[in-house]
Amino acid sequence: MGSSGVVKKTNGYLGVTEPISFSGPSEVDVLKTQELEKFLADAGLYESQEEAVSREEVLGRLDQIVKIWVKNVSKAKGFNEQFVQEANAKIFTFGSYRLGVHGPGADIDTLCVGPKHATREEDFFAELHNMLAEMPEVSELHPVPDAHVPVMKFKFNGVSIDLLYARLALWVIPEDLDISLDSILQNADEQTVRSLNGCRVTDQILRLVPNIQSFRTTLRCMRLWAKRRGVYSNVAGFLGGINWALLVARICQLYPNALPSMLVSRFFRVFTQWRWPNPVMLCSIEEGQLGLPVWDPRRNPRDRHHQMPIITPAYPCMNSSYNVSSSTLRVMTEEFKRGHEICEAMEINKADWKTLCEPYPFFEAYKNYLEIDIAAENEDDLRKWKGWVESRLRTLTLKIERDTFGMLQCHPHPGDFSDKTKPFHCCYFMGLQRKQGVPSHEGEQFDIRATVEEFKHNVGMYTLWKLGMEIQVHHIKRRNVPLFVFPGGVRPFRPVVKTKGQSLAQAGKACATALGNGDKVAGVVAESVNRKPLVTDASDGTQVLEVSEGHSSHVPTVSTFSDKEAEHSMELVNGLAESGTRALDVASESKKRKLEVDQSECSPVDSKRFAVDPKEVDHLAVKSSEIVANVSSKEDEALAIKKVTSGSPDNPASLTEELDELEDYKLPEHTQNFEAGLNKNSVECSTLKEPAIQAGITHNDDKSIRGIEELEPMELSASSSSAPTSASNVQRKPLIRISLSSSVKAAGKTA
Structure with missing residues (x-):
């Protein structure tokens, strides 16, 4: 084997x-x-010597604990004394600690390998859990038996531990066990294979x-x-x-x-x-x-x-x-x-x-965000509830992609935030934007209320749910992002975006300079632009027109630069650029001819001015060869990269043509007709009810409803969501309706 x-x-x-x-x-x-x-x-990525020693001591102590645990299990199951003495379990490490790239305070990913008679449910998550719970060195003990890879999380003397369990088809675990051998996977259950995978992959990486x-x-x-x-x-x-x-x-x-x-x-x-x-x-x-x-x-x-x-x-x-x-x-x-x-x-x-x-700059990158708030009755409940919600958050992204056919893109923030004024609370954020490069229609909407309700319903199916575990989902605009997400609670200054008007003025000046009357023509373009300014909205909603580098003036709402005027100005600029290019070409040609005449009329003595030193020629030749060699090596590397990144015939996924032939199925009819029925599908969904989950109304309701009335282009509107508590049939308010107008296309990508 x-x-x-x-x-x-x-x-x-x-x-x-x-x-x-x-x-x-x-x-x-x-x-x-x-x-x-x-x-x-x-950047503080290396731990101190003291912390390294502490980690080794914790791992040694943990190895002793699992050895005692497996002997207790063997004795409780009626095995004879000799077998109990030979019973063994062993601790392995993997992940960043095993790779040698962990930093201060990082978790240690560990694996406990046990014999076939020590079960995962009864012995690992029950007996070992109870042993750890009684130890004063252990804190924040949190078992997650239902995870894709079951894990027990805890801190041992302040060191965070993630402990997995692998149950091998062996009566006795040898102390010199080599888990890289394929034979240890024989007759192993699926969860054991997944648990062993971390250690086997980490060791293989270091070999490769x-x-x-x-x-x-x-x-x-x-x-x-x-x-x-x-x-x-x-x-x-x-x-x-x-x-x-x-x-x-x-x-x-x-x-x-x-x-x-x-x-x-x-x-x-x-x-x-x-x-x-x-x-x-x-x-x-x-x-x-x-x-x-x-x-x-x-x-x-x-x-x-x-x-x-x-x-x-x-x-x-x-x-x-x-x-x-x-x-x-x-x-x-x-x-x-x-x-x-x-x-x-x-x-x-x-x-x-x-x-x-x-x-x-996550909170400056989008105009629209989803805020997912969760709360619980106490710290222990919040830790369990938080772990469950985190594991389901990615499904919200997938559901939004599915229900909008990829037209609405999500950018989840990888971390969570806490409002210190609210006990046992934390929240997550997700940036939202229309898919770039796809034409939009005036008044086009995406209704994702049902999507959010489905997500909340799935989250509410948590098997360890307790009273007080709540979840709320609502939309906020960029300027309404809560201050507690920013360092020090201070919203950073957002620089003003340059307007199209300024770009036109600068282009006019650059082109006109080539004609020798830059200031005059640039003034004409700038005056035209300033008379009908192009405006960009700032984070506070004020209309901003950038006047010059480092200066801006806040002005009331003004009429925008019309499309025809923009085209006219652009034609002017293009005409100036073309004229400038022609003028430069004429001047260059004239200068070239003059130089040729001067050289032809020079005397033999004067012609020494144009002689070139042979040493200089050799030096230039060497330099030229180096440049050519460098360019050649870069071209060779580019070709090699292209070959590697495009896949090879040995790659099972690089055969895209073959996969296309294999996927011989039709898209659902509503997907095929999505473009045709986009506006039709954007109508509001009816208000939803969920018998299994009680609706909770929050203090954000009124503010969210007002947000519907003050929609700007590319903005969302939402009322508050509800939290899963006890069963009740309370009617819910509308959740989230996304309205994307055609002005978004003209405005381009948001900051």
């Missing part, structure tokens, strides 16, 4: 394709890497990277970048720790001799061009001999719908990023492009690591 612990190399290299480049580091790469390491240290130290530094940087840019969260539909580790490991395979600074740059260069859903794989997918299902979109219909497949390298190979939706993939793709642009600027010293990792 094959072993996942044996790494197969293809033609001497790691990975499913040959590397893009074997180039080693340059002096600039060494300096940039030193700057990166200093930046990471200054060419340089572990470079991998670790690069991964630390990418984790920091992802957290600051708001794309680090598996539960929210982005990528979690294991996903980022797999992506970074693939870049390390493609550039085996590169230092971390170059690896970060190439990360963005490669994944900006990646053609999803082509999968990212560190090694080939193996079928194995145990018959366990592996990721294969050619055989498994569900795998065909994965947006961003990142495949785990250990058998059975799975897609670790199945939570990613089309909306969250869009957000991450935009962030990859931004990262690539900044890394390009860093190469010419126009940016630095701080610029790359600037926090994402």
